[in-house]
Amino acid sequence: MQFPLARACALLLSVLVLAAPALKAEEINVMNSGGFSAAYKALLPRYEQASGDTLHTAWGPSMGVAPEAIPVRLSRGEPADVVIMVGYALDKLIAQGVVDPASRTDLADSRIGMVVRKGASVPDISTVDALRKAIVQADSIAYSDSASGVYIEREMLSKLDIETLVKPRAHMVQKTPVAELVAAGRYTLGFQQVSEVLPIAGITFVGRLPEAVQSVTRFAAGIPYSAAHPAAARKLISFLASPKARDAVVASGLDPLPAN
Known part of the structure; x- marks a missing residue:
């Protein structure tokens, strides 16, 4: 007995769906310094809704010796998939072998x-x-x-x-x-x-x-080598550097980059 075409197609589709791996929402750990905070806070719910991922954020300065400072957090092994910080401070972490240089992405300028x-x-x-x-x-x-x-x-x-x-x-x-x-x-x-x-x-x-x-500070993002979810981290950074984020960047008082 032959199945009608429509029924056969429906059966095949159900088999493919069951065989495909389920999409998994990620828990992404982000370390963020003050200058990009306002834009990030405005963009966070938008990104979580669109991606299904959940962002867990630790706040701290890009440099210094305070316990909250991003380099200090990383040195004591706190988890981070993405770091958002002053560009030259990020470059120092890259030079130290903490952050993948290929992941470095400029986000915005700050005055x-x-x-x-x-x-x-x-x-x-x-x-x-x-x-x-x-x-x-x-x-x-x-x-x-x-x-x-x-x-x-x-x-x-x-x-x-x-x-x-x-x-x-x-x-x-x-x-x-x-x-x-x-x-x-x-x-x-x-x-x-x-x-x-x-x-x-x-x-x-x-x-x-x-x-x-004036002193113009460029904020940038990168992915530590220790990141547990590097693929999800790359998607987040790509969003933060995209034209979709531009309105929040401008509203926060930052200057968007021409490429963004």
Whole structure:
């Protein structure tokens, strides 16, 4: 007895489906530094819904010796399928043999901005001279212990020729977002990546540093050699660097790359 064609096709399809391996959602461990956090948080539910994967995220600076710092986390064996961090800090992990160089992918550029406490007088920082005046007149300034703060402490204050004058009132902050401490009244002026200060309540965003003394930090992603799910990690990184992520990158205060 011959089966009708439609029934035969249905039977064949059911056999193929049963024989095919089931698609498996992955549990992906991500380590993410502050500058890309706001964009990542906006994109996370979108990616999880589209991929079926679940992202578990550990937060910490790209450098430094704090227990939360990404290099420190990796050194003590915390699991990571993807690391998102300052590009030159990622390059250091690549040189150390921790991250696969073939996985390195640029994501976005980040510039430094300045904030004051909400309700406080907003200084002019539209020019280098205006920025210099604002810093000199401030009772205190604060910056992070990551890329932006390292640049301010080691280079920018010297470029402005105010390093000796300002140093007693300058503070490098660990762990806590600088804008939170400015909002609490701990410091007069706060400097950090624009994408890190914009989400903080209780502050007024004054603006970006003038380009002549600006420092542009490129954020990038990579896959550690120890990654348990490298294929899923590559899919996530590809999404974060794609045009689909561009709207969240721009909204967070980061500058998208032309290729993205």
